[in-house]
Amino acid sequence: MTVGADGRRSTLAFALGLARHPARPRRWAVGAYVEGLAGMRPRGEMHIRPGHYLGLSPLPGGITNVCLVTADRARLADPSGALDDVLRRDPQLRDRATAVRRISPVTALGPLAVDVSGTGLPGLVLAGDAAGFVDPMTGDGLRLALHGAWLAAGAVLAELETPGVEAWRRLAAARRQAFARKLRVNRLLRGMVARPTVVRVGAIGVRLVRACCAVSLASPGDEAFARRWSTS
Ligand SMILES: Cc1cc2nc3c(=O)[nH]c(=O)nc-3n(C[C@H](O)[C@H](O)[C@H](O)COP(=O)(O)OP(=O)(O)OC[C@H]3O[C@@H](n4cnc5c(N)ncnc54)[C@H](O)[C@@H]3O)c2cc1C
Secondary structure (H helix, E strand, O other): OEEEOOOOOOOHHHHHHEEEEOOOHHHHHHEEEEEOOOOOOOEEEEEEEEEEEEEEEEEEEEEEEEEEEEHHHHHHHHHHHHHHHHHHHHOOOOOOOOEEEEEOEEEEEEOOOEEEEEOOOOOEEEEEEHHOOOOOHOHHHHHHHHHHHHHHHHHHHHHHHOOOHHHHHHEEEEEHHHHHHHHHHHHHHHHHHOOOHHHHHHHHHHHHHHHHHHHHOOOOOOOOHHHHHOOO
């Protein structure tokens, strides 16, 4: 059995026609590590704006990982300028970003979205991002990659122990059961942030009904899953 765990741009999955970049959404990521971003707390932040979003992840030692995701490919011509620009101009962030100093090279990658049509073939299963990549907006890629790897291992062991149903078929069924609902929510969110008008209306909604927003973010944020695992 071969396990393809070679990431979002899986050579195996693309070469075998199991994965492709969809025509939409087309988004690119620009990221770097910075120091001096004021007001960071232990939780990460996701700032969704018309046309782009910005993820801020706190790290030890006052370091922050800053990741801009944009549909505007022209911004990749000057990735570090794009990051500086977003931090300097954003009305919620500019006062916090006055002392920001970049401490790493800027990385740019994309297009981000990958559609995977199958979880393997006879003799092959895909694990992690190779089996499907979700938009990083919801911050749950690592959890899904690890859970997907665990399901792939189970499917391989089941085929080796009781041959009959091929591992990739077992894996497809297991992934459907584990992820179908969650991936629908993620796709819906991904579609919403691509529409500037929806983002503007959503921003008003957040101000009016914060409680509803907390509930609707619990699913992509995997709160129920985290609670189950921390108590088991
Ligand atoms: C911009 C961006 C932001 C993200 N933000 C978050 C976040 O905030 N929270 C979160 O949980 N997740 C996030 N993710 C998702 C997360 O990074 C992935 O879900 C996770 O890294 C997937 O793990 P993986 O092992 O499947 O793939 P990868 O981490 O991509 O690992 C694949 C490995 O395979 C290796 N490889 C590839 N080809 C070969 C080959 N032919 N031979 C040998 N080795 C090979 C690669 O070098 C790599 O080390 C983000 C992703 C992106 C792109």
